[in-house]
Amino acid sequence: MNDKLDSWMRKDMHVPRSPVVSGCSWLARKSFQPILAALIIFGWLGVCWYKAPPPGYLWTYDQPVYLSIAYDIEHFGRFTDGTAWGTPSVDPTRPPGMVRTPLYPMFLATTAELDPVFNRTLNCLVQNQAATTCPQQAPLPRVLQFLMTVAFYLMLWRIAVRVTGSSRIGWLSLGVGLVVAPILIRSVDSLMTETLTLFFTTIATLAAVEVFKERRSLGWALLSGAMIGLAALTRPPFVYLLPAVALVTFPLVMRNSQRWRGAVVLAAFLLGGIGVLTPWIARNAVILGHPTMTSExxxxxxxxxxxxxxxxxxxxxxxxxxxxxxxxxxxxxxxxxxxxxxxxxxxxxxxxxxxxxxxxxxxxxxxxxxxxxxxxxxxxxxxxxxxxxxxxxxxxxxMRGLWIDHYWGFVLAILCIPLTWRALRSLDAAMLAVTLPGWFLLAFYAAVSADQTRYNLMLIIPFSLAGGMMLERFAKRKKAGAF
Structure with a gap:
């Protein structure tokens, strides 16, 4: 059962290569494939963004929470609880707060400083009690979120290639994932945390895969943990991924013959996450007397x-x-x-x-x-x-949190369940790094919150991979004359 983990610990595991296509076609050149993937992703997302409905009113859903905090950061240099979902107002005496974590309000405050158009929107909404006559423009944060979405899809393609060792599965998985691009474009236009957390958690997933595929596993583990920490500073529940990974991984590491090396890699992962979270927790302890992530x-x-x-x-x-x-x-x-x-x-x-x-x-x-x-x-x-x-x-x-883009999620969830089970039985560590975190967070959100699909966008990666692998098997069987 521990053969795959043991081979990773010994670093003698063979890293599969993408199959080489015969001929001199530029499409077969390995160095060009990331560029081609980026062009396809950028083009398709650009079309989806162009055809998307105009962005809605900015003072809806959780947007007022983050916008009002961003206003206080920009104008008063202080992280507060803002006006939450209430009527916005300017209050220079508003005390420091910690109901929300800091990263997304800081992202909005920074982009407002750099983007005069968005700055006018933010100032008008807060200073005029979210008047409907205020502009609704936010060019810089939306462009940055669009580029993060491009990066997400490029990493999805890379993850699929690295996990399976198949270039064809990588392309098929990318195609399956691009089907839900209109859903992610909604997050691009909305000034909430979904795009930023998806960006960080995808980097963490790719780094975790590289832990089991590369020789420089310590650096990748540190990066993966740090990205989980940044995701938690954007949306608090992601902090529970750190102990969840430790609880699942530690017994496997201790049963392995190279347990000390595995323990060091796990420690690097936890160090990366804790190191990122510590300044915020220390701030809450010193200023507010609560050494925790959030309150209320x-x-x-x-x-x-x-x-x-x-x-x-x-x-x-x-x-x-x-x-x-x-x-x-x-x-x-x-x-x-x-x-x-x-x-x-x-x-x-x-x-x-x-x-x-x-x-x-x-x-x-x-x-x-x-x-x-x-x-x-x-x-x-x-x-x-x-x-x-x-x-x-x-x-x-x-169930309600699972159906990303309705029947897209319904079908691919059915395919992803046996994929996860096979990975568990064979202890395919790289595949489990892709599948298990999304399933864990789905169960966690369902148990502690009124779960929604926007909380579970991390599942797009394993769902797309399951779809790509299914299409690749179908193509092989069709070629062999099984159909």
């Missing part, structure tokens, strides 16, 4: 999630139906119009999400004796005391 964010996410645990069995059955790719339509057709509204996020009166965001959030804070004890109270009374029901309710949440 976890209890909001948890109460929104556990509110759904109050549903009955009939509602649970409907929730499963509503969590299918076309669930809302099927619910309206088979049950009644707007049957799925109670499970959505659109502020439906009496909906579970609204209850979790208001009455349950307030009542649990009172019952816990204050917000400082609220997370522990919720975990004990709603999760630990009812673990089976909480896990059961988490299933439709995971």
């Amino acid at each position: 964010y976890a209890q909001l996410a948890l109460t929104q999630r556990v509110a759904y645990d109050e549903m009955n069995w009939r509602q649970y059955a409907l929730f499963n139906l509503c969590s299918l790719p076309d669930g809302a339509g099927m619910g309206s057709l088979l049950v009644k119009p707007n049957a799925c509204a109670k499970f959505g996020y659109d502020g439906t009166p009496g909906g579970f999400y609204v209850i979790g965001s208001t009455t349950l959030l307030q009542s649990t804070a009172v019952a816990a004796g204050g917000t400082a004890h609220q997370v522990g109270y919720i975990l004990y009374h709603y999760v630990i005391l009812h673990p089976v029901w909480h896990a059961i309710v988490s299933i439709p949440f995971a």
